[in-house]
Amino acid sequence: MSFFSPITSRSTSIRWVYLLVYIVLTLGGLSMILPLLVTVTGSTAGGYDAGAISFFPRFLVDDQEMWRRYLDAKYVGRNEMLGVSWGEEKILPSKSSLPANPPDEKKIQLWEQFIKETNPPQNFFLLGFTRLNNKEAVYYNREYVRWLLKQNGGSLDSLNAAFHTTFATTRQILPPIVDIIGPFSPPTPITLAYEAFCKTVPLNRKIAWNVGNYYRLFYLPVKFGWDIKAYNAKYHTSYATFSAIPFSPTLPKEAADYWTTFVKKTLSTRFIELTVEGEAVRKQNGMDKATFIRTIAKPEHLRVSSIDTLFAAWAAKHGVLNAHIPQQDLDYQDYLHSKGFWKMQFITQNYMYVLNEIVFQGVALRNTLILIVLTVGGALIVNPLAAYALSRFKMKQSYTILLFFLLTISFPAEVRLIPNFLLLKELGWLNTFAALVVPGLVNGFSVFLLKGFFDSLPRELYEAAEIDGASEWVIFWGVTMNLSQPILAVIALDAFTGAYGAFMFALITAPDPKMWTLMVYIYQLRQSVGPAIVYASVILTAIPVLVVFLFAQNIILRGIVVPSEK
C-alpha cells in the first residue's frame, strides 16, 4: 500500500521486485490450493483412480472415464472378473472403452426370462458395488447395512441381539465373502439375511459367477502362461484364443486332467452336483458332499451346475443354441439408465459413509458439539468473572492474584499433564465431559488479557451505573461484558478452536468409543480406510469451521491481539 510511493513504483528495478514477489506469492498460493483440490477430487475417487493426482473428477464430464469408474466400482475392484464375466480375454475396468453398440434387449429378455423361471440361488451371483477393501464406500455396502438395520429394529444393539453378533460399529458389517473358487460357507442367519437383501437388487446390478468363462479365460491361461499356442500344442487343437475353448459341465476328453483338478480342488462346491452314481458312493462312505468332492470322488461322479451351464442348457431347450450370459449388455443397460444416479453416488458416497458414521450411527459429532458448548460457555463465564473482580475491586492482593494466574503459563505442560490425568482418574471423571472441559477452563493468559481490557474501559460508566443503583451482576453483564465484545469473541473463538480440535488430551482422558470426539474418531478412521474416505472425512470436518469463520471473519481480522511495548 504504502511501502513504495506511486512514483518509485514505476521504476524498472521495483517492477522486477514486484514481479518476483507476485511469482513467489502465486506459487505459494498454488501450494495452498492445489492440495485441497486434490483432496476434493480424491474424495470422489475410489478404486484405480484413488492415488492419482487430479484436480478435477474427470468422470463428471468424460463418459469414457465414467464408464471405467462404473465398471471398477461394480466389479469390486477385481480386474480378472470383468473379462471372465464378459467372455473376453484380459480386459481391465481402467482400460475398457464404451461399447460400440447399444445393449441387446433381446438377449437381456431371454436372460430375464430364464431367471424368472428357474429362480437360481443368490449365491450364484456376485452383488455389484460391494467393494470389501474400504477404498471407497460403495453403494450396496451401505445399502446392505441400512437395510439390515431397518429390518432389525433400527439400531446396532437390536441388530446384534437379533443375530447374536458383537459388531461394535456399523463399519464392521460387511457382506459375506463368496467366490467362484475356494471354500463356501453353509448359511448362517446373517448370510441368509444378506441373500434376502440381494433379492431386492435389480438383475443388471448383479454379476453372474460365470464358471465356464473363469475356466477358459483365467484358470487355463494361468496354467499355460497366457499362451494359446502352448495349449494347442499340448492337445493338438487350433483355437485362436482361449475364449474359443469349450467348457463342458461333465468330464471332457480334451484337457481332462486340468478339468479334474479345477473341479475337484479349486471350484467352489456349491457349483458342483453329484451324479446318481456319485451320490451312491458318497452315501456309502458316509461323507458330506464337500469332503467327498475334495477327496475320493472320481471326476465322472461330478457335474458342474453353475449359472452359465444352466442357462446354456435352458436356452438350448428354448431354441437358442450357444447362449451366453449377456453380462456386458446388462452392465451397459444399467449404465445408460442410471448414469446420473451413479455419478451422484460417486460424488457423495464417501461423504455419506462418514456422515453416517459420525452423525447417524455414531456419536462423534454429538460429543464434539456438547464439548464446544461447554468449553465456550465455561471460558466466557469463568475467565471474565475473575478478570472483572481484579479490575473492579482494587484489593491489596490484586497484584499477587494476577501473578497467581499468569504464572501458570510458565509451568511445564508435561509435568502438569500426568498428575492431572491421575487426578481425573481418581475423581472417576475419565470418559466424561468433565475430564475434557474442567482442567482447561481457566486460562491464566485470558484472565490477564481480559483484565487489561476491562481496565481500559472508562471508569465513569461504572460510577454512573452505581449511581443508578445497578447490582454488581448488572454492571458486570450490562457494562463490562457488553463493551468488551471484540475480546470476548476472540476468547470464544479460541475456545471453539480448542474444543473442536481436541485430540491428544481427549485421546488419553476419554478413550471410550462412546466418548470419542470428532478428531479422535477421524484418527481412528484413517487407520482402516483408503485415501478417498479419508479425504471425505477431512473435507467434512472443515465445514463447521468454514461456517464459523464466515460468521466470525470480522472478529478474526479485527480481534487480532497485537502486543506493543508500553
Next chain:
Amino acid sequence: MKILTLRKRFSPHFKNQRSPIFAIFLFATLLGFLTLNTQAGESASASRKNVTLRVAGLAGANPTAKDTAEWQVVQAFNKKFPWITLESAQGINVEGIGDEVGPLMMIAGGIAPDVLKLNFHMMDGYVRQGFLYPLDSFIAKEEAKDPNAYKDRLPAQIKKTVSRTLPDGTVHYYALPKKLLFSGIYYNKALFQQAGLPMRAPKDWKELEDFSRRIKAVVPDSYGLVLLKGEQASWHLMNFIWSAGGDAVKEIAPGEWRAVFNSPEAVTGYEFYYKLIQEKLATQLDEQYLSLSDPHKEEKTAMTFGYIGEILSLDPNKWSFGPVPVGPTGIRGAEVNANLYGMFAGIKDPDVRQAAWEFINFEGSDEAQRIRVKSFIELGNAAIVNPLDLERYGFSEYLQLSQPGLVEEFKEAVKTAQPEPNGKNCDVAYVEMTYPLDQILGDSDISKDWKAGKKTEVREEIQKILNKAVAETNERMIGIIPPQEMHKRRIVAAFVVFGVIFAFLIVGGFILRTFHAVGVATARVKGKQVYLAWAILAPALLLMLVWNYVPLVRGVFISLLDYQLLLKSSFVGLDNFAIILFDSRFWGSMWATLQYAMWMLTLGFFTPILLAYLLHITPRGTVFYRTIFYVPALLTGTAVFVLWKEFFGETGLMNSFLHLLHIPVERAWTDDPHLAMLSCVLPTVWASAGPGCLIYLAALKTIPEEQFEAAEIDGAGFFAKTRDIIYPALKPLILINFIGAVIVTFQTSQNILLMTAGGPNRGTEVTSLMIFYEAFLRLKFGTSTAMAWIIGSILVGFSIVQLRKLSQMEFKTAK
C-alpha cells in the same frame, strides 16, 4: 518424614487397596447367603444375577473363516452361560506403536476389559503391576472335579510361563492359553516348483542357503527368505539362535534372569543371519509387507517364518508349511507361542469375576476347540486345519486332506519348541536383541572383513557388539547395574535435580522481582466488597489451584516414586532421574526434539513473517492472496496431519509430484529416515503460514504512512526501508512470538504422533512424545514425570523471558 506424610496426602493410592475389595467380597458373600436361604430349593445358577462381561478382541465381526469359527464358539458360550452377556471392549488404537499397548491404555483410561488378551512376554509386566487376578482358586475348583482338567492345556513349558512366583514365595497362575501356536517355515510352492526344488521345507541351514540360492538363480528378483525388520526382527532371528544352541535370556537363580545372547552359540546365530543378508539370500521387510496382502510381494517371497495355530495362516493353495531348519548343532529351535487370557484385577463384582473365569476357561477348552475345528471343516477348510487337532477331535477322515508329513512335523514341534523370553523383567528382550542386529548389519568393518573372507575377525567383531549389547540389556531391561555405577548415577542425578530446582528457584525469584517493580498499589476496597470480590474470584482461583498448582507439587512426588496404578507405589528417591539420564533413548529423543525444533523455528517460524512482509509490500491483491493463504486454516490440526499422511504415502501426492520432477522416492516419506522429520514439519508450515501472518500484517498496518514517505524523501531504497522501518516495527512481536514458538515446539507431540508415531526406528520420537508413550501407553508414570521435569527446566528460562516481555507489553486488538 515430611515427605512421607505429603505423599499420603497427594496419592490416595497409598491407601490399602485390599480393604474395600475385602468388604465388598464380605458383603457379597453375605448377600449370597441371604439369597441362598430365602430361595432354598432353586438352583444356584438361577439365583445368579445377569452380568455383562467386557472382553478385548472379541471375534465375530468379519465373515472370514477364522471369525466364523470364533463366532460359533461365542454362540456356544452364550448358550451355556445365559447369565453372561458378552461385550466387545474397545479402546483407542495408536498406529505405529504395536497393538500390545492397547490393553495398557485401556487400563489407564478406565475402560479396562474384564478379560485381557495377553502373550508370553507381556505376562511378567502385567503381574508385577498387579493387573492380573490369580486364577488358582478357580483352577483348584475345576481340578477338584477332574484332576486332569488342565493336563493337556498346560504342558510343562507353558505351565512355567503362565505362573509366577510372588515375593512371598507362593506360586500363582495368572492366565490360561486359548490356543498354542508353533513356529515353522512357510515356503512358496510356485517358486519351489519353478526352481525345481523338492516340495518340502529346507531341512537344515545348508539347505536353506542352497534353496534360496537356487530360487534366486531362476527368479533373480525374488526376496529369498523374508525376515522381519526393525523391532520385530528377533522373532525370526531367535529361530537361528536357538538352532545354534544359544538363547536370549537365562535364569541363573529362581526369578533372576540375565541376557545371554552373547554366547558363542548366539554369535553363530547372528553370524548366519548376517550371512543370509550379506549374500542376498534373505531380505528384511517391514511387518506390513510380511502380511503378504500385496500379491506382488507374495509372489517374490520364497520362504518366511510363521506360526501355525488351529489353522495355517497363509493360503494353502500357494504356501506349504514345514519345521524350522536344523542348525549346525542338530538342534531345531522352534518357538511355541500362545494367545493367553487373563482376568483383570480391577474387577470388583465377584459375579463378573466368575463370568470372566467361565469365559477364560471355556475359550481354551476342548469343547471350544472342537467347535472351531468343526467350523473350519464345515467351511471347507479341512486342508489347513492343524492335523493334530483333526486327530484329537475325531475328524481323522480329513487327515488325507492335510499336507503329507505335517503330522510328524507337528509332533516334533510340540516336543522341542520353546517359549519367547518371559521371565522377570524380560518383556522387551526381543526388542533389545534387535539393536545389535541392526548394528552388525550396518557395520562397515564387519562387511570389509566378510568380503575379505576373514571369518574369525567377523566372529570377533560380532562378539564384541553382542557383549556390549548384553551388558546394556542387563542394565536397561533387567536393571543390573553395579553398585558403584549406580552410586555414580545417583550423584549425577542429584546434580541434575539440584540444577532443575535451582533453575526454578531463580526463575521464581526473577518473576517476583520483575512483577513487583511493575505492580502499582491502588485504592483499596473495604468491607462487604472484599467478600464479594473473593466470591467472584473463587471459582477461577479454585480451578487454577486444583488443575495447575496441585499437579505441579504432585508432579514432584510422582517423579520420586515407582508409581503404580493399582498397587502400592514405592519411594525410589532420585532413581527415576538416574535411569533416564543414562538411557540412550532419552538422549535420542532429545536429539530428535532439537532436530524438530530447528526445522520449526526456521521454516515454520519465519514463513508467516516473510508472507506478511510480501503481502504488505504488494500494492494490489493483498486481500486475495491473504484469503488464499488462509484457506488451510479451515482444517483443524488433526485433520491437517491426517490429510498429509495420505499425501506423504508411498503413492501419494508428494511422491507423484517428485516423480514428475524425475526424483524417485520409493517409499512413504514417513518411513524414510531422511524425510520423516520433514514430513512432521511441512504440514504445519503449510497450514499455519496464512493464519500466522495475520498478526504480523496487523502490526505492519500500524506503521504510520508518513514514515515511508519521509524515508523515501531521504532516498531510502528497498532494503533501507525494510531494515529501518519494517524490522523495528516487527521486532518486539517477533521476539515474543519466537519465545512462544520455542516453548510450543519443545512440547509438541500430537503432530508427530499423527504423522510418524515416532518412527522410523525412533528417529522422530521427540521427548514429549516419548513422555506420552512412557506415561499413557506403558504406564511408567515415575520416569516420564522425571523426563517432563527435565524438559520443563530447559524451557523455564524461556518462560521467564516470555512473562517478562508480557508484563512490558500492551495488548490491543487491531483496528
